[in-house]
Amino acid sequence: MDYIDLTLYKETDLEKWINKSYRENGIFYADDIDIERIAAIWGIEVRTYLGPSFARWEDGEFGFIFLNDYLSEEHRREVFFHELCHPLQHSGNQEHMPQMFMELQEAQASLFQLYASMPVFMLEQFTSIQHRDYLLKTISEEFVLPLRVVERRMDQINRRIQQERYDRRLIHHSRSMAHSTYSASTMVILEQLNRQLQTKKQMTANG
Template sequence: MKYYPTDVEKWISAKYKSLSIQQPTDIDLDLIAKHFNIFLTHKPTRSIAFLNTRLKSINLDPNFSEEEQREIFFHELCHILRHVGYQSKTITKMMKELQEWDANRFMSYAAIPFHLLKGYDLKHPNVHREIARDFGVSPKLARLRVNRIIEQASEQSRIRGVL
């Protein structure tokens, strides 16, 4: 299976490599937040990203599981790095939906970066369980990420065969 990562995946991998993230256990939320000058808090209130001209912050509700907190962190990180506008006030419903789609896609890339999947047999029927354990994410997210890679590799192969 030959897979060509997206530009966003390549960007995430380059950032992680610059932070010496070479294996799943190296993915440290505090390190990543610090790298992007994001103030990371853990308070039992709404999990949310906040951005203004002086402050970037993400709050994670400690009442959520570790898996949920990681997934929320990467979702909110996307909003800080890639989006503009305060969702509830300044953008249209369609733009909000697009940002949420983008944040969910980014979250799967950042939580399970492609460059760290090289040692896994992505065609094994239970690989998502191993990935979920190693990357500290839900089996649902791991399964979704693996399925997308396999589907995109198949589509990329089909397109390259036509060209």
């Protein structure tokens, strides 16, 4: 497993907002992550009961997250960080919205879950671990999260790092070629490649 160079990881605007909120409220390490403490940052109240987990909110008025009382701590956190996205990022009641829009909100909540449950700035201390299985297990224990969530997050981080490496190599190659004389057709191809690169970077930022 390659060394994880987090300096190559590019945060999305949503990540930057979450990370800034954490730091401003004294949340710097995995040990600082506490459901009630994080919910309080945004005025969200967490309650447990015997039914299915869900979020209920009114824009600018109130926000509640109801968690099933029988969830293990790992699954409790997994569900909490997913549900937290809804009152912070979404408007409307999913019970009365089109299926496609509801699916979009759920996809956004899945991304939010990864960013908020495992902030990238907290992962630097684990980058020296070279064995993948041990790395995933260690992070799972430190952040008290299911292994599958940790695996999704680390795969996401690695994809973005690899994309950044590729982008930098392409830029370097393009600059080194700039000293050559290009034909008109070559310039057209290079311009097309540049547009494709920018489109791909935008797609990567959203996933």
